[in-house]
Amino acid sequence: MEKISATFFERNPVICARELIGCHFQWKGCAGRIVETEAYLSVDDPACHTWSRPSARVFVETHQAGDAYVYLNYGMHWMFNVLIKSDEGSGFVLFRALEPVAGLEEMRGRRAGVGDRLLAAGPGKLTRAMGIDGSAHGVCFLGNADCGIVRSKPVETCASGRIGISKAVELPWRFGDPASLSLSRKF
DNA sequence: GCCAGGATGTTA
DNA sequence: AACATCCTGGCG
Numbered sequence: 001m002e003k004i005s006a007t008f009f010e011r012n013p014v015i016c017a018r019e020l021i022g023c024h025f026q027w028k029g030c031a032g033r034i035v036e037t038e039a040y041l042s043v044d045d046p047a048c049h050t051w052s053r054p055s056a057r058v059f060v061e062t063h064q065a066g067d068a069y070v071y072l073n074y075g076m077h078w079m080f081n082v083l084i085k086s087d088e089g090s091g092f093v094l095f096r097a098l099e100p101v102a103g104l105e106e107m108r109g110r111r112a113g114v115g116d117r118l119l120a121a122g123p124g125k126l127t128r129a130m131g132i133d134g135s136a137h138g139v140c141f142l143g144n145a146d147c148g149i150v151r152s153k154p155v156e157t158c159a160s161g162r163i164g165i166s167k168a169v170e171l172p173w174r175f176g177d178p179a180s181l182s183l184s185r186k187f
Numbered sequence: 188g189c190c191a192g193g194a195t196g197t198t199a
Numbered sequence: 200a201a202c203a204t205c206c207t208g209g210c211g
Contacts, residue, residue, distance in 0.1 A: 038203070040203075047203070048203090049198095049203085052198085052199075052201095053198065053199075054198095054199085055198080055199095071197085071198095071203090072195090072196065072197065073196095073197090073202060073203065073204060074194080074195065074196080074202060074204050074205080075194075075195030075196035075197075075202090075204095076194070076195050076196075076204075076205080077195095077203095077204045077205070079203060079204090081203085092203095094203060096203085122204070122205075123203065123204075124204050124205060125204090125205080128205095162203070163203075164202090164203050164204065165202090165203055166201090166202090184204095188210100188211105189209100189210085189211105190208105190209090190210090191207105191208090191209085192206105192207090192208095193205105193206090193207090194204105194205090194206090194207105195204105196202105197201105197202090198200100198201090198202090199200095199201095
């Protein structure tokens, strides 16, 4: 159970996405067990921002592995990703769902009226519950004292096509713990 | 439980 | 125009 360093993200993005399942994501007093992720590749992946956004390609070039890539989707939901950079491919891992572990009072305050299991059961819900917004974009959060990712024992992990996209739906790059009650969608 | 529709802002 | 979403309201 040690804290993950940036070298963890200097590997194949798909491997990173799978191995993050079960790890704990800490962010400014709140924490959750990662139960759902998706991998996006910076080359040959039409669903990745790098496919159509020059700004995303610049981000990959000018930032380091492990830095946060945060953007606003549908005008109201922040999406939280980690940058992956390696010889075996670069890209992003989208954090899609957490099981709340710490800072429950704070999370409940930001997500009034929602049951604990569903506080972060989706990529937009996750950032809302954790208090993540555009100010986190580009941040090297692994180095912060109150933020980071803590490694766990390997968990049995399921894969499926990625959710909510229209391009490259067939690539099986969504990963998760099928037993979790905090998924954005069942496997 | 399912589905349709609307909110909302940034990118290209 | 599309978009890595979420919530509500209508069903029955």
